[in-house]
Amino acid sequence: MPSYDFRCNSCGRRFALFYKSYKDYEAATPACPHCHSLQVARRITRVAIARPSLNLANLSSDEMLSVLDGGNPREIGTLFQQVGESAGVDMDETYRDATRRLLKGESLESVERDLEGEANSSPADE
Numbered sequence: 001m002p003s004y005d006f007r008c009n010s011c012g013r014r015f016a017l018f019y020k021s022y023k024d025y026e027a028a029t030p031a032c033p034h035c036h037s038l039q040v041a042r043r044i045t046r047v048a049i050a051r052p053s054l055n056l057a058n059l060s061s062d063e064m065l066s067v068l069d070g071g072n073p074r075e076i077g078t079l080f081q082q083v084g085e086s087a088g089v090d091m092d093e094t095y096r097d098a099t100r101r102l103l104k105g106e107s108l109e110s111v112e113r114d115l116e117g118e119a120n121s122s123p124a125d126e
């Protein structure tokens with residue numbers, strides 16, 4: 001079960017909450033179990049992306065989510081790259097392009113928007 005670390009902005013205590021899935025986590029309103037404050041901040045579990053020996057493809061799905069959640073395009077790009085390489089398949093141009101753009105620091109939102117556009121658009125675009 002994925003657990004998410006939080007820090008309460010009211011009483012300063014740290015705590016973890018468990019959700020059945022990332023969807024549940026997204027839908028939930030986390031509250032501090034100590035003082036019941038809703039002023040809580042998600043503490044992103046820092047995954048040591050910089051460690052060259054770390055194969056990101058071996059991360060648990062929760063750890064991958066924490067990378068995505070962290071919103072650092074370069075970390076996400078690195079994740080994409082390693083997952084793509086370890087899958088042992090030829091990454092298609094779209095995937096490689098998305099990875100390159102993330103590594104350059106472009107936001108995931110902007111890259112995702114283009115990916116969705118590409119998947120949905122017909123060859124005769126407009």
Ligand SMILES: [Zn+2]
Binds near residue numbers: 009036
């Ligand atoms: Zn609290």
